[in-house]
Amino acid sequence: MKWGAIIGITFLASLLVLYEWPRIKPGQKKEKAVLIGxxxxGWSLAVTLLFLPNLPGPTQWIDALFRPLGQIFPK
Structure with missing residues (x-):
């Protein structure tokens, strides 16, 4: 069933690019590269979260990174 979700995510990402691509002027190669990047x-994050739904979010990473500083500096 996850293959269907991957195909759906890929379809939506493709629609997004096909919608936005003509709106970018022909000479703007950097903007097109940023759109693709x-x-x-986003596609890779969506697929990763599909297979690893309990992956920690950004706030949990920041909390783990700065928790030692919170212990050094008391409130």
Whole structure:
């Protein structure tokens, strides 16, 4: 069943690129590269969360990173 979700995510990402691509002027290669890069990052995050739904979020990573500083500096 996860293959269907991957196909759906890929379909939606493709629709996003096909919708936005003509709106970018022909000479703007950097903008097109950013569109592709951000779409690929979003697609990979969506697929990763599909297989690992309990993956810690960004706030949990920041909390783990700065927790030692909180112990050093009391409230």
């Amino acid at each position: 951000l779409t690929l990052m």
